[in-house]
Amino acid sequence: MRTTFLDWYQRMGRLGLRLLCLHLLWLAWTLRGGILLGTFPATAALYGVLRDDARHAARHPEEPPALTGLRARFGELWRREFGAANRLGAALACCWAILVLDRQVVERLDLGALGPVMAGGLTVAGVWLGLLTALAWPLQSHFDEGARALLRRALILTVARPATAALAGVGVGVLLCVYYLVPGLVPVFGLAAPAALTTAVLWRSGVLAARDAPVALAAAETPRLRRQAVSD
Template sequence: MSRALYQILEWITRFAYINVLWVLFTLAGGILFGLFPATIAMFSLVRQWLRGNSDSPVLKSFWQYYKSEFFKSNFLGLFIYGISFIFIFNIFFLYANMGELLTWTTAPLLAGMLLFIMLLFYLFPTYVHFDLSIAQTFKNALLMMFVSPVHTVFIFVSLLAFYFIVYVIPALGFVFGASFYCFITVWFSLDVFKRIAEKKTR
């Protein structure tokens, strides 16, 4: 029992620590240029942990991923920033010109935003799991999203449950927000990757 409790506390500490590192390294890159290298570093470490490699020093590994993926991850970030800007611009434009009709006239736009959010569930796990170009990363993440609707639903449900917990205990959002999102998406994505690989071997 004490052994199990120790392991639980160790994992809790790890995820709190990596969440702090994610915040610090994001700030170190001026937020705009630090967000995606820090995110990729966090996803890379969590992927290692879930695959059984949890012995490497956290800070050293995080810094190595951050440095090595700085430019490529920011290139990925440019696409995400661009797509996000298009959605946000269109919402504000429609709201400014149509007012109360917004909810009826933006159905396709909101559907596109939903698809984009679901794509993000698989985008970072795909990036850290495969050695692909940015275009191939988007393509494969999109494929994962469409071939694994059940996993996508589980991700939604898990994140929604965490949202309600954070609503009751806001401090948990500051301590585990990014790392919990990372853990959930990587955990389910690894199962998707495994299933697809097994189908290919058959």
């Protein structure tokens, strides 16, 4: 019993340290890109490293990923995904801007009985868009496709695997609530914790496993997986 507790304690400690390092790298490379051009590539690099970690854990479950080379790998992914990540981020930002604008219009105009209906519809759309945003980035780290194809995959995932998508969304929501209640966790783990959670959910459910990806996400085409960066 004591050994099991110590193993669990050490695993949690290593996980916390890795998430802290990833968060600091995300901040550093976001600033390196001038925030505006660095945020989305840093996010893609974060999910790319978490993808490497998931593959490593699947092949070597008893061997934790090493911190050695983490900075170099993060920088490599940041540079490689710079254009693709900014295109995906711009597409998501446009969707959010349209949703926020529609919300403001509905709140300011007197639409009568139609107002509450439209407000409720926009709320549902906001939740769905938030879920698509949470799913798009782990998919982007796994599939070598453009922004439109990735958003389509995220949309298909919410329909074809609603339980998996809901679990990822609820998990992120719970983490955001924890961040709200304990603000001190934000500068420690930042985006790294929600990213790790969504990545873990999609990998454990088999959505991102190479053998399951064509069934789960592609109804009529074979997905183009990114080149594996970790040796088998």
